[in-house]
Amino acid sequence: MDFAQLDKLAAEVELEVQPVYREIEARALLNHARVLEGFHLARVSDYHLRGSTGYGYNDAGREALEKIYAHVFGAEAALVRSQIVSGTHAIAIALYGLLRPGDELLAVQGSPYDTLEEIIGKRGNAPGSLKDLGVTYQQVELTDRGTLDWAAIERALTPRTKVVLVQRSRGYAWRPSLTLAELTRLADFIKSRVPQAIVFVDNCYGELVDTTEPTAVGADLVAGSLIKNPGGGIAPTGGYIAGRRELVEMAANRWTAPGIGAEVGPSLGHQRLLMQGIFMAPHTVAEALKGAVFAARLFERLGFQVSPAYDEPRSDIIQSIALTSPQRLLAFCRGIQAASPVDAHALPEPDYMPGYQDDVVMAAGTFVQGASLELTADAPLREPYAVYLQGGLSKEYVRLGVIKAAWNVLQVK
Incomplete structure (x- = not known):
């Protein structure tokens, strides 16, 4: 396949x-209405x-933001x-706040x-x-x-x-992400057997994908990052924890100190x-x-296994593509990097990353360092050599990046 044929296929997709x-x-539209309602209720x-x-x-601005x-x-x-x-920091704060x-x-x-x-101490x-x-x-x-x-x-x-730890996204695993319907059933299942158990959800990559959130359907607490979904591609850093008031307070006491909790913490120049x-x-x-969705269908048409399929329900923004070899995996990530607005000239290489078991290759030419919502692709170097694509500030940008990544992959013999 030459580049003209790939471009024609992309147009069909x-x-x-x-x-x-x-x-x-x-x-x-439903989510935007809910967010706007939050601004009005907080009288911003x-x-x-x-x-x-x-x-x-x-x-007052910090308090209004937390009401939203x-x-x-x-x-x-x-x-x-x-x-x-x-x-990871937000999740750790919550776990250390809840567990004794x-x-x-x-x-x-x-x-x-x-x-x-x-x-956790598992590794x-x-x-x-x-x-x-x-x-x-x-x-x-x-x-x-x-x-499950x-x-x-x-x-x-x-x-x-x-505490029962639930992960909404697929992470670096070839499995379906957890839907809110499944999460609702899981929370009810747990509470019916151990009523005092706290259902805590790692909500990273899942925010605003569906029309509600885990804490509205049975979870007690959620946590995530502001340089993923809820930061909208604008937040320069940060994280959040949300849920039952007493549990948020326990986490806040761990974040600062008991007796101080959420009462301190300057917003500096980040508030707007x-x-x-x-x-x-x-x-x-x-x-x-x-x-x-575009990436999933394009790579399906190119003969690769993807998860989820382009027309399957989604509970996170992550698209997995099984590339079957480390060479294709590296080619894909280098394609995404080359299509980025920042550091497009950089050449991603697999390396050790703190907290990860395998060497990881990451493509992220982002305005905010590591901001997954902007458009990133990363993966551990292990079978099935699946790449995990996430983000995109515009679908046009994702299309350009994915076509470049696909062309790179097709050049690998």
Whole structure:
């Protein structure tokens, strides 16, 4: 296939996926209405866009932003701070806030995302892991089809189960992401057997993909990153935790100190960007989803296995493509990098990354370092050599990047 034929195929795919685009736009409209309603309920004014310094006491803009997040997530309260440096950091804050020595953490989808393994103490010997602090851990594997094993989950639940960790996205695993319908059933299932158990969701990559959030359908707490979906491609850093008020307070006490909690934390010069980010998020997430749909169908037409298929329901913005060889994987990532607005001349190479078990290759020519919503592609170097594509500030940008990546892949013999 020459480049002209690839470009013609891309045009055919663009027409083919239009019905899926319309479905995404309908959900984005509902989400945007919910976000706008949150701004109105918080009575956002010009002065809310200004930052605070020092301790950040009585920061009205920060309080308004957290009211917006609570409304958007169907939660009682939220902690939204630029001092939270990543989704992993937000999840760690929540876990350390909720768990005490002798408590048990249960993961119900097999091993959690790579960067959480050392926090838990499942891998490595990092001082201060949950294991080091006396928290026990067990996990239930998924079925061979990548679905929840309900019988095994029931056997694993005991009165000692304090927190059940649920991961909404697929992470670096070749499996379906968890739908909100499945999550609702899971939360009900857990509560019916261990009512006191806390259902905590790693919500990274899933925000505003559906028309509601896990905390509105049974989860007790969620956490995620602002340089993914809810930052709208505008937030320069930050993370959030949302859910039941007393649980958010426990996390806030861990984030700062007991007795201080969420009362401090200056918003500095980030306040307008975080406000504008959540306002733009429904549209930007929709653009990323359209890009994922386009990528899925293009690579299906090129003969590659993809997950999810272009017309399957989605619960996150991640598109997995099985490239079957490390050479194709590297070629794909280099194509995405070459199509980026920033550092397009850089050549991604696999290397060690803190928190990951395998060498990882990452393509991310982003305005904000590592901002997954802008357009990134990354993968651990392990079979089936699947690349995980996420983001895209516009579907046009994703199309350009994906065509470049596809051309690179087709050149690998």
